Amino acid sequence: MVPGWMGIALCLKVVRYYPGGHYHAHWDSEEIEADKPCDHSHPDQSSDSNVPLRLCRFITILYYLQDVEGGGETAFPLAEFENVSKEYRDSLDYDYADLTRNCFHNLNVKPEYGKAIMWYNHFIDDETGWMSSLNTHALHGGCDVTKGTKWIANNWITVDDVYERQMQFQAREFQPNEDNETAESENETDISENDSTEKYDNDNEADDEEIDEGKKESKNDNINDLTNDNAISTDETHESTPSTDKTERDDLLKGHTEL
Numbered sequence: 163m164v165p166g167w168m169g170i171a172l173c174l175k176v177v178r179y180y181p182g183g184h185y186h187a188h189w190d191s192e193e194i195e196a197d198k199p200c201d202h203s204h205p206d207q208s209s210d211s212n213v214p215l216r217l218c219r220f221i222t223i224l225y226y227l228q229d230v231e232g233g234g235e236t237a238f239p240l241a242e243f244e245n246v247s248k249e250y251r252d253s254l255d256y257d258y259a260d261l262t263r264n265c266f267h268n269l270n271v272k273p274e275y276g277k278a279i280m281w282y283n284h285f286i287d288d289e290t291g292w293m294s295s296l297n298t299h300a301l302h303g304g305c306d307v308t309k310g311t312k313w314i315a316n317n318w319i320t321v322d323d324v325y326e327r328q329m330q331f332q333a334r335e336f337q338p339n340e341d342n343e344t345a346e347s348e349n350e351t352d353i354s355e356n357d358s359t360e361k362y363d364n365d366n367e368a369d370d371e372e373i374d375e376g377k378k379e380s381k382n383d384n385i386n387d388l389t390n391d392n393a394i395s396t397d398e399t400h401e402s403t404p405s406t407d408k409t410e411r412d413d414l415l416k417g418h419t420e421l
């Protein structure tokens with residue numbers, strides 16, 4: 163492994179789910195596209211920038227902050243399969259991304275206080291030792307909470323797939339300031355105290371083929387922006403398709419609040 167990439171854990175995101183809350187299967191990172199820079203290491207990360215950026219989350223560490231009375235397992239619907247080609251996925255006779263209906267088909271992790279799990283969202287290139295393509299086995303999500311509340315924290319370790327860009331980013335972020343102290347990144351720890359955050363609930367009809375090809379397009383026309391803490395009703399059905407796109411990812415979740 164090339165030294166130098168470790169330790170850039172930019173985000174810690176705390177999430178709460180109420181009964182009925184879930185997060186259908188998705189990838190935390192995105193397939194590498196040479197023309198699309200990583201969001202964390204691009205010099206212009208301002209929200210009004212027109213530059214299309216992608217998530218480059220090499221590793222996820224997920225902490226379970228408490229026991230859950232019922233449900234809320236983290237499911238990895240493809241983790242144990244050797245072959246996760248598109249053809250193979252199409253041949254499955256159930257919607258593996260729908261964790262409300264199909265939570266227990268593969269690898270599941272029970273949420274328990276003090277437990278943490280980590281996984282790689284990308285492969286490592288044998289020759290360079292650096293992060294390479296998206297690992298589709300890392301598809302995962304949160305099954306429905308059936309009783310109680312689920313609290314988790316996500317820690318995403320971001321790495322640019324271009325080594326030099328990651329080094330430039332680190333030099334920018336961690337250069338000593340005048341007092342010879344390490345400069346603090348605004349993004350470094352992202353825990354907001356405002357708990358009236360956005361909750362989205364929507365069907366996702368994105369075409370798997372398009373996602374495989376990296377052409378990710380949002381087809382959402384029914385986004386409910388709920389800005390209070392009330393639990394969301396659970397009596398709707400949800401179709402979902404794995405997504406790596408930020409907008410699409412938001413639409414896979416329900417009764418789920420990022421704090």
Ligand SMILES: O=C(O)CCC(=O)C(=O)O
Nearest residue numbers: 185235236302303304316
């Ligand atoms: O709730 C879970 O168990 C998984 C959460 C997750 O995948 C995410 O927040 O990206």
Ligand SMILES: [Fe+2]
Nearest residue numbers: 189190302303
């Ligand atoms: Fe995730």
